[in-house]
Amino acid sequence: MKALMTTWLVAMLVTFASLAQADLTIEITRGSERATPIAVVPFESPEGERLPQDVAQIVSDDLERSGYFDPLAREEMFATPSSGEAVKFGDWRALDSRYLVVGQTRREAGRVEIRYELMDVHGESRMLGEVITASESQLRGAAHRISDKIFEAITGIRGAFSTRIAYVTASGVADDMRFGLYVADADGRNSQQVLTSDEPIMSPAWSPDGKKLAYVSFETGRPAIYIQEIASGRRVRATSFEGLNSAPSWSPDGRRLAMSLSKDGQPEIYVMDIATRNLTRITHSSSIETEPSWHPSGDSLLYTSDRSGGPQLYRHPLGGEPERLTFTGGYNARGRYAPDGDAVFLIHGGERGYQVARLDLESDRLITLSESHQDESPSVAPNGTMVIFATQQGGSGVLGAVTADGRASFRLPAAQGEVREPAWSPFLD
Amino acid sequence: MQLKPYARTLAVALSLAFVAGCANTGGTQDGSLDGTAGGRGETGTAGTGTAGTGQVSGTGLGDGAGQMAGSRIPEARTIYFAYDSDTIRPEFEPVLTAHARFLRSNPSADVILHGHTDERGTREYNLALGERRANAVERFLDLQGVSPSQVEVVSYGEERPAARGLNEDAYAQNRRVVFAY
Structure with missing residues (x-):
């Protein structure tokens, strides 16, 4: 098992210079x-x-x-x-x-x-x-x-136009579905296929050096976390515990992976040392803990927990006690820090459905940024100026983006199928 | 789409009437999957909940409850859940009981319980909610004497919807646990 996990496997499903393009186009909406x-x-x-x-x-x-x-x-x-x-x-x-x-x-x-x-x-x-x-x-x-x-x-702000995005595509229904994992330029062009599967692919996350993706694939019939080098396609299975193996998130130093595992009962937050595979359990509760992400300092984790009844965001210093961050409304989930750590971008659910919102940590003010009813998976540009997220257009999943102040937005529809779970890369040079 | 108070009252009244109607026909229909969701759910939809969700499972409860022999895998292999709930609804208990009977009589049979949610909310949290639903079914089977070694739980969250669409009909079909033998 250990040998298997530490051996780099060649991902046979990976194709380079794939002609199966999944380029996205840009439509300025506001x-x-x-x-x-x-x-x-x-x-x-x-x-x-x-x-x-x-x-x-x-x-x-x-x-x-x-x-x-x-x-x-x-x-x-x-x-x-x-x-x-x-x-x-x-x-x-x-x-x-x-x-x-x-x-x-x-x-x-x-x-x-x-x-x-x-x-x-x-x-x-x-x-x-x-x-x-x-x-x-x-x-x-x-x-x-x-x-x-x-x-x-x-x-005076570093530009992020040379960065890339990773995203998941899906088509079909129930037992007859196709999933794809792609990376493309930040404008949706120049797309490159990373993986395709008949089983779900979820939660792509960039390594801080921009060279690898961690993601969840169900290709064995059960969820497992993989780490894949984008350029070579080489990959390793990082976790395949019983139960959920989900929501990988790289530490800022690139050496650890936070994740949600249910191997001990309820989904809990763990941190894995990537080199040694040693796991440290962070949370101990009888509720759901998932969607971890790191504070830019690497000192604490942000995650979703429903220990209060509904999903809310918590900040958990490593080695310390968790502190609840969100109190506005009954559904606040999947938070991601702004690069300077001053704000958190999250999904806020309320009477109008689910939107991307920004929580300013100084003032505790929560501001809704997107306008659809079923927005998901916010991911912040490395310069903090924009948030890309999954939204709906004409009954199909597309990517949307909004400026961090909510003033301007655009969409990135795909030619066919659903697009979801965008992840904005770090600066790549 | 939040219901106005009078609309809630109407929806609840209609659903109660609908449930009552089912009872009068002997409770054999797989009806009213989500009759009261309009009045209860945070984002419940108006009106449609009562009328539209009666045909979700193509297999009536009668099929599941009728597999008494324990020699064949029960035909009803999907049970449905209310919004944001992992409670096993009484109308689906006969389905679970039939599967428990089958698994007890066939100790070499294995089943994977696939937990699913509707599309609302975030994907990874929904993955956890889907596991909670499948775990509830696993506990039920356990209480019925099924060996834990025969049962495995895999949650798909919102990743494998049975129906597409951003409406309560589709949502109700997607909040499910499937017995995969």
């Missing part, structure tokens, strides 16, 4: 009225040179999706400068653009050179200028890195 106007001018390329990706459009879409920016539509641009020197600031003031992005692309020895500049229209100055090169197949990634730089230069 823009923020406080979004800053910006113009991203189409990047100029030499006559007759067409690139497979429209880099400026990807940058513009990224910035819009963040909720912080309101990009100017291309048809409203009456000038298309491609360098800072060529910019007439008066043109852009007239269009109320606060910032301006201009650039050029050209092929150079089999690669693409991208030269871009960020201009402050009010200050009539250049804020950022950079030349980067990428292969044609990496153009989307290059565009996301440009978005990261622009976002940080203006807001």
Whole structure:
């Protein structure tokens, strides 16, 4: 048993460069009225040179999706400068653009050179200028890195456009279902299949280095927790105890996995040392304890417990006593800390169903952020600006995202089937 | 969708009438699976609870209760639960009793109890609730003298719905424990 658990197994179900794409598309559902106007001018390329990706459009879409920016539509641009020197600031003031992005692309020895500049229209100055090169197949990634730089230069917040999301897909009903685990870019594109199964796949969780996923798979007919390297597909079964093996969550140092196991009766919270497989039991109660996640400091766990009757969130310092965090309403579950630890994002149930909410720990105020009736699985971007979650659209499961202040939101529907349980990766570089 | 007080009263009254109707027909129908949910559940739906959920199980209780011989696996293999409850409803006790009888007479038979919930609420908490339901069935079988070695519990939570749809009909079909032999 021990040997089996410590041996890396090759996941035979994994396929790379899978053509079974499960890309998601973006639909902006609500823009923020406080979004800053910006113009991203189409990047100029030499006559007759067409690139497979429209880099400026990807940058513009990224910035819009963040909720912080309101990009100017291309048809409203009456000038298309491609360098800072060529910019007439008066043109852009007239269009109320606060910032301006201009650039050029050209092929150079089999690669693409991208030269871009960020201009402050009010200050009539250049804020950022950079030349980067990428292969044609990496153009989307290059565009996301440009978005990261622009976002940080203006807001002071590190951009998270180059991050990825993991999610679960499902189709069918009852005994005839297909499940998939995918990772994709944060904009839903460039999806890669990690696992498919006829049995449920649940609870994907990123390792802090962004290289592995822990998840629950029922492929043996019983739930077990697996840890899989995304790049190689190699994986190991971390737990397969009797009863529930669920809700894995990595400690910030990447060495431990919190989880919910019912091997001793009721579902309880445990912490496993990944290297030694040693288990430490954290909770002792006759109720349900599940959905653990770590405080960014690694000093305490947040989890759902129904010891008070209904599900509520508790903070449990390692080696200390649990403290109840939520008191508003009868259903508060599956909490996740904001990266700075100041707030918790959770599912709040009430008369209108289940929504994503933010609990500010300083003020104890609970604010509802999403609008559907059956929202689940909130996951916070590593820069804390957005929360991605599972929601419903036209009777089917789709991913939604909302800014941490609730002002702007968008959806990421899949072409077919249900999408659920998004998990936002950490920063990947 | 919260019921207004008068609507609650109406729903409860209708469901009581419905239950009474079942009793008059001898209690053999698998009816009124969730007749009172509209008046009780936090998110119970108005009206539909009483009329719509009577046909959830295609197998009447008569089938389950009728398998007295203990030589064949009882045909009724699914029992249903009220919202947010792991209480075994009296109308399903004959189904469980039939399975207990079968398992006692066939000590080499094994069963996996698959616990399920409806889609409302969070997935991992629902996984735990599904286990609670299956455990309730396991305890019932245990009290009926079934050997614990014959029974295993696997919860699927909300992951394998029997019916799709965001309505009480679908929810009622999904809150279930299935005997998988």
